Amino acid sequence: MQHPDHLPHDAKRQAFLRETSNEYAYGLGDTGFQQQCSTEYPSLASTTYLDYAASAPSPLSTFHRLSETIATTLYSNPHSRSSSSVATSLEIERCRGRVLEDLFGLDDAQKRAQWDVIFTAGATASMKLVGDAFPWQEGSKYCYPKQSHTSLVGVRGCALTRGAVVAAMDIDEMLESPQDHSSPTLFAYPAQCNATGQRLGLGYGVALKRRHSEACILLDAAAYLATAVLDLGSVPLDLAPDFIACSFYKIVGYPTGLGCLVVKRSSASFLQRSGYFGGGTIDAISVSPPFWSQPRRSLIPGPLHERFEDGTLPFLNIIALGQALDTHRRLYKSHRHVSRHVSALLRFATRELSLIRHANGRPVVQQHRAFGVSKYLEEPGPTIGFSVLSPSSEFIGHVHLEQLATVNGFQIRAGGLCNTGVLASAFNISDQDLMDEYNRGRSCWDDEEFGGSEKQSNRPLGIARISFGASSTIDDVLQWVSFIRRYFVVSETVVALSKPLPTPRPSESAAASLQTLTLYPIKSCGGQSLPRNSSWQIIPTGLLHDREWMLVDTSSGKTLSQKQYPRMALIRPWVDLDRRKLVVSAPGMTDLVLPLDRSDGDTISANVCSDIVAVTSLGGAADKWFSTFLDIQCTLRRLSGGASRHAHFDRATGSVPILLSNESPFLLISRPSVDQVNEWIREGSGNSGVEDPVHPACFRANFLLAPSMSPLVPFFEDTVDLLRIGTETFQVLARCRRCLMVCVNQKTGCKTKEPFSCLARKRKNARGGKIEFGVHLMWREDLSQGGCKPTVCVGDPVTFASLREAT
Numbered sequence: 001m002q003h004p005d006h007l008p009h010d011a012k013r014q015a016f017l018r019e020t021s022n023e024y025a026y027g028l029g030d031t032g033f034q035q036q037c038s039t040e041y042p043s044l045a046s047t048t049y050l051d052y053a054a055s056a057p058s059p060l061s062t063f064h065r066l067s068e069t070i071a072t073t074l075y076s077n078p079h080s081r082s083s084s085s086v087a088t089s090l091e092i093e094r095c096r097g098r099v100l101e102d103l104f105g106l107d108d109a110q111k112r113a114q115w116d117v118i119f120t121a122g123a124t125a126s127m128k129l130v131g132d133a134f135p136w137q138e139g140s141k142y143c144y145p146k147q148s149h150t151s152l153v154g155v156r157g158c159a160l161t162r163g164a165v166v167a168a169m170d171i172d173e174m175l176e177s178p179q180d181h182s183s184p185t186l187f188a189y190p191a192q193c194n195a196t197g198q199r200l201g202l203g204y205g206v207a208l209k210r211r212h213s214e215a216c217i218l219l220d221a222a223a224y225l226a227t228a229v230l231d232l233g234s235v236p237l238d239l240a241p242d243f244i245a246c247s248f249y250k251i252v253g254y255p256t257g258l259g260c261l262v263v264k265r266s267s268a269s270f271l272q273r274s275g276y277f278g279g280g281t282i283d284a285i286s287v288s289p290p291f292w293s294q295p296r297r298s299l300i301p302g303p304l305h306e307r308f309e310d311g312t313l314p315f316l317n318i319i320a321l322g323q324a325l326d327t328h329r330r331l332y333k334s335h336r337h338v339s340r341h342v343s344a345l346l347r348f349a350t351r352e353l354s355l356i357r358h359a360n361g362r363p364v365v366q367q368h369r370a371f372g373v374s375k376y377l378e379e380p381g382p383t384i385g386f387s388v389l390s391p392s393s394e395f396i397g398h399v400h401l402e403q404l405a406t407v408n409g410f411q412i413r414a415g416g417l418c419n420t421g422v423l424a425s426a427f428n429i430s431d432q433d434l435m436d437e438y439n440r441g442r443s444c445w446d447d448e449e450f451g452g453s454e455k456q457s458n459r460p461l462g463i464a465r466i467s468f469g470a471s472s473t474i475d476d477v478l479q480w481v482s483f484i485r486r487y488f489v490v491s492e493t494v495v496a497l498s499k500p501l502p503t504p505r506p507s508e509s510a511a512a513s514l515q516t517l518t519l520y521p522i523k524s525c526g527g528q529s530l531p532r533n534s535s536w537q538i539i540p541t542g543l544l545h546d547r548e549w550m551l552v553d554t555s556s557g558k559t560l561s562q563k564q565y566p567r568m569a570l571i572r573p574w575v576d577l578d579r580r581k582l583v584v585s586a587p588g589m590t591d592l593v594l595p596l597d598r599s600d601g602d603t604i605s606a607n608v609c610s611d612i613v614a615v616t617s618l619g620g621a622a623d624k625w626f627s628t629f630l631d632i633q634c635t636l637r638r639l640s641g642g643a644s645r646h647a648h649f650d651r652a653t654g655s656v657p658i659l660l661s662n663e664s665p666f667l668l669i670s671r672p673s674v675d676q677v678n679e680w681i682r683e684g685s686g687n688s689g690v691e692d693p694v695h696p697a698c699f700r701a702n703f704l705l706a707p708s709m710s711p712l713v714p715f716f717e718d719t720v721d722l723l724r725i726g727t728e729t730f731q732v733l734a735r736c737r738r739c740l741m742v743c744v745n746q747k748t749g750c751k752t753k754e755p756f757s758c759l760a761r762k763r764k765n766a767r768g769g770k771i772e773f774g775v776h777l778m779w780r781e782d783l784s785q786g787g788c789k790p791t792v793c794v795g796d797p798v799t800f801a802s803l804r805e806a807t
């Protein structure tokens with residue numbers, strides 16, 4: 001959990017430890033706790049885990065004890081009558097009790113008897129169970145807060161198909177909504193918001209019950225229970241929620257795939273079985289329909305769970321849960337101690353993040369709140385949902401933040417966080433806006449940072465989230481705080497660096513030459529760099545045959561990218577114009593040779609960066625070759641319809657036709673800029689090695705320029721409008737925004753940390769916080785002189801001009 005880049009500020013740490021000695025670290029002391037963490041969580045040794053709200057890491061002891069237990073004790077299918085089966089059943093029953101005791105604070109057996117635990121596959125499955133089993137009818141109502149997890153929102157599907165009315169409301173509105181005594185009504189709410197950590201707890205449910213005494217309450221406690229006890233004994237039984245959903249991996253890590261629905265026995269009649277019945281949930285059945293019976297024992301007030309646990313329970317997972325709860329107790333004393341520990345961390349983190357300021361005094365971190373202000377809010381859970389802001393208080397993209405956190409060894413979550421309501425209220429997004437985004441091709445899981453119409457295009461499409469849990473340490477928090485300071489605080493010096501550099505005077509004598517010329521026939525695979533003095537044809541969509549082929553994942557239909565499969569860099573396609581072949585090589589493979597002239601395969605549609613394009617397949621042999629090398633089932637496709645996609649830029653250039661490239665027809669970088677990046681990296685590491693840490697190939701440009709006579713300043717390409725390479729003229733469209741892909745070493749196919757980390761500090765656009773390196777170009781045929789088959793040639797002289805001079 002130590003991170004070399006972010007040495008903890010020792011004074012802050014000491015102050016924190018003094019102030020929180022009764023809450024933090026379970027009485028183990030700072031050193032004792034750190035020791036325990038490093039023994040129990042070897043998996044966290046080289047990373048900073050800040051995503052407990054997604055899942056908790058698993059302590060080593062659980063596995064040691066579990067393997068010991070199941071190796072020495074015979075556990076078997078609880079449906080038999082053998083001694084091992086009976087012992088297994090008893091263990092399962094004991095585990096139900098443990099859940100109620102440890103997580104729901106019911107330490108008195110009589111109180112536990114008022115509740116039942118139905119094991120399910122997880123919180124979502126529990127909510128679905130309620131949705132399916134609730135006796136909806138015409139006139140029934142289902143209400144939930146707008147800022148609910150999608151799993152809770154999804155219950156509305158069950159309600160709607162059975163004639164109920166559904167309403168998403170603000171939390172106070174839900175309390176004040178008219179009472180209804182006629183048909184079964186279900187109110188649902190999250191005890192803790194998964195995206196912001198705000199808590200409504202049991203108190204809000206009590207208020208709902210007071211107002212709507214006949215309604216049932218479904219409580220989504222998946223996030224809340226991760227670090228807090230839901231004290232069912234602290235409220236009168238009739239005012240407690242009727243159904244409570246949770247997942248155990250969020251609390252103790254292993255086992256996954258197990259959760260429960262806790263049901264108030266007196267509300268059992270509100271759960272009706274669907275038509276299905278099966279092994280374990282019946283007492284008798286005839287071979288032919290219709291006779292069968294439920295377990296007699298399970299008629300109220302018997303064990304309700306028998307009616308809902310179809311088939312064989314995952315008994316070893318339940319045994320594992322028992323072991324995990326034992327370990328949890330042994331490491332952390334009790335779940336209540338976990339609450340105190342994480343609250344101390346949360347208070348510290350919230351304060352420190354709010355203190356981070358830009359040089360102009362404006363805040364860097366904006367924390368989001370799901371429910372606004374309400375008297376029912378409890379002290380929040382250890383989750384912070386936030387956006388990072390520029391000095392002018394514009395939002396910085398969450399994907400950028402996530403990528404930077406990733407290369408710096410943090411595990412966080414960013415995006416819509418399965419909670420559209422939080423996103424909508426944070427950025428004022430209406431349901432109509434959401435549908436518009438969807439129709440523009442956006443989806444919950446893509447990498448788009450900003451949405452909105454062409455005019456107003458800086459509405460964030462996601463937020464970032466960090467969260468703490470039982471094994472979080474003060475160093476985790478301090479590391480995150482220094483990470484944000486290091487990369488996002490704009491001090492005067494960084495502002496100066498991102499100011500435009502002096503424009504080199506355009507001159508007719510060549511200022512630069514084309515040092516390398518590279519095309520990438522297969523999208524996201526290695527490049528084909530041409531030898532000196534060889535020339536290549538250009539067309540409006542780019543270099544001839546650039547990004548004309550792509551690889552598609554056979555099962556998901558998604559285009560493969562080096563971001564997921566860095567090994568793709570090792571695949572080297574070669575367009576051989578003389579032999580009219582596409583030759584593909586890769587380490588350990590015999591070359592694949594395909595005809596360059598179009599063959600007719602099946603035409604299908606494929607999705608590239610939210611555009612739909614028509615592509616043709618190239619046959620089974622090619623698919624097999626790529627699938628073997630990448631070890632994933634994939635298929636090679638070739639764009640069949642010519643340019644069917646268009647790139648859009650802010651400037652008045654209209655739209656520019658492209659093939660499968662991501663943004664524009666041509667990408668250009670310069671040698672002085674690459675040299676500057678290497679210089680920065682060397683300075684940062686205090687290492688003056690001879691070898692350049694970063695090779696120009698990682699930027700995957702088509703053109704690399706080098707100064708010819710006199711030196712050129714780094715990043716001069718940012719200030720150029722037009723340039724001429726040989727006979728051809730190109731117009732600069734925009735700077736190229738960079739993502740983690742620059743971290744794939746194109747020679748080895750391995751991921752590194754640079755140059756992304758360095759660029760993030762030195763080359764960040766003050767608006768929007770995007771990293772920029774290199775420029776996008778379009779070909780200006782009207783200003784070129786190359787005739788009917790225009791080409792560019794390696795070694796061509798390059799001159800620069802401003803747009804005004806040329807037109």
Ligand SMILES: *Cc1c(COP(=O)(O)O)cnc(C)c1O
Nearest residue numbers: 122123124149151194222223247
């Ligand atoms: C995690 C979570 C869920 C979904 O839980 P699953 O384990 O994926 O079923 C639902 N609601 C909230 C508040 C959560 O945090």
